[in-house]
Amino acid sequence: LRYFDHNATTPLAEVAKTAWLQAVDTQWLNPSSPYRQAAAVRVRYEAARASLAELLGVGVSRVVFTAGATEANNAVFRHWGDRLSADARVGVNPTEHPSVLEAAKAFLGERVLWLPLLEDGRVDLNVLEQQIQSGALTAVSVMAANNETGVIQAWPEIARLCQQAQIPYHCDASQWVGKMPLGGLSDCGYVSACAHKFGGPKGQGFLLLPEGEEGCHILYGGAQEALHRAGTEDVAGVMAMLAALESAAVGEAELRDAFIGWICHELPGARVVGIEADRLWNTVSLVMPQFQSVRWIRRMERAGFLLSAGSACATGKSTVSHVLSAMGLETAEAGRVLRISSGVETTAEDWQALADALLSAWGDLQREAQASNS
Numbered sequence: 001l002r003y004f005d006h007n008a009t010t011p012l013a014e015v016a017k018t019a020w021l022q023a024v025d026t027q028w029l030n031p032s033s034p035y036r037q038a039a040a041v042r043v044r045y046e047a048a049r050a051s052l053a054e055l056l057g058v059g060v061s062r063v064v065f066t067a068g069a070t071e072a073n074n075a076v077f078r079h080w081g082d083r084l085s086a087d088a089r090v091g092v093n094p095t096e097h098p099s100v101l102e103a104a105k106a107f108l109g110e111r112v113l114w115l116p117l118l119e120d121g122r123v124d125l126n127v128l129e130q131q132i133q134s135g136a137l138t139a140v141s142v143m144a145a146n147n148e149t150g151v152i153q154a155w156p157e158i159a160r161l162c163q164q165a166q167i168p169y170h171c172d173a174s175q176w177v178g179k180m181p182l183g184g185l186s187d188c189g190y191v192s193a194c195a196h197k198f199g200g201p202k203g204q205g206f207l208l209l210p211e212g213e214e215g216c217h218i219l220y221g222g223a224q225e226a227l228h229r230a231g232t233e234d235v236a237g238v239m240a241m242l243a244a245l246e247s248a249a250v251g252e253a254e255l256r257d258a259f260i261g262w263i264c265h266e267l268p269g270a271r272v273v274g275i276e277a278d279r280l281w282n283t284v285s286l287v288m289p290q291f292q293s294v295r296w297i298r299r300m301e302r303a304g305f306l307l308s309a310g311s312a313c314a315t316g317k318s319t320v321s322h323v324l325s326a327m328g329l330e331t332a333e334a335g336r337v338l339r340i341s342s343g344v345e346t347t348a349e350d351w352q353a354l355a356d357a358l359l360s361a362w363g364d365l366q367r368e369a370q371a372s373n374s
């Protein structure tokens with residue numbers, strides 16, 4: 001099988017597996033227990049927090065370990081929902097992951113202000129700048145890079161604008177961390193990420209809080225995570241996440257771009273969503289000719305390739321991706337989108353095989369269509 005769905009999840013990296021196994025063998029005590037051996041586990045756990053903080057260039061007190069990015073995103077909006085006044089206005093990018101969109105709607109309701117987009121899927125920075133500087137926004141949430149299209153937002157500029165205006169900024173960096181350089185994330189007040197997008201375990205992630213933030217309680221109970229999140233620590237999960245992040249590498253867009261060039265030349269009508277924007281090196285969202293995503297996906301699966309759709313169609317629902325509709329794609333077009341996402345280990349040969357298989361699937365689908373018409 002050739003795996004081209006790394007934005008959905010990545011396999012556990014060998015280093016992460018080793019770190020996890022070692023920790024479950026040797027660091028399984030509850031770090032809060034009152035004996036010396038447990039205190040040693042606490043020391044290792046806090047050392048892992050310090051290492052993660054160093055990778056991100058932030059103070060240790062900003063790092064809260066969570067059970068993934070969904071939890072981290074929900075925590076931010078619940079916190080804002082509690083803290084912000086009834087007339088607050090929170091600018092939210094409409095192409096966010098559902099864990100931001102749905103949390104924003106649930107916890108902020110009418111206080112959400114959907115930010116306008118440019119055609120390429122980026123938030124309109126001129127409008128946002130004006131909204132921030134005129135005091136129209138109380139807080140902002142814009143992701144680092146989109147999971148469906150790979151489109152990169154101007155998050156460093158947004159962080160700077162929010163810092164200048166002294167308003168909170170949340171950046172869902174789930175698709176950024178582990179794929180791109182980490183520098184600059186320290187300037188975003190709130191940052192969420194999850195380990196399974198970069199070779200770490202599922203159900204593991206972190207939330208960066210602004211320096212000195214004390215009122216954000218994800219779970220009430222014990223005093224773990226400096227009262228931000230109660231519950232016995234998942235020491236092994238954190239060790240595995242750290243090992244994965246330490247070994248994660250920034251890849252090159254070259255192979256992906258050669259694939260795009262080839263496919264757009266060979267497949268009449270194929271085009272890339274968000275092509276004018278900077279995009280993650282591993283992601284391509286392709287509008288395919290003629291046939292629905294699900295038909296392409298099934299056909300490719302039979303040929304040994306795992307890839308995703310730009311919409312929820314492939315999982316049986318008929319809704320069109322909110323990301324693609326927010327970017328102005330017609331429903332029919334959005335229903336023909338494939339999301340292809342590679343990993344650092346994906347080779348030139350894998351990309352070529354994918355291109356060949358898509359071309360061959362195109363021929364098969366056309367013949368099928370002709371046969372059913374006649």
Ligand code: PLP
Binds near residue numbers: 069175
């Ligand atoms: N945010 C983005 C941009 C994502 O791609 C994902 C992954 O699905 C999430 C949040 C949620 O991560 P998790 O399901 O690990 O909580």
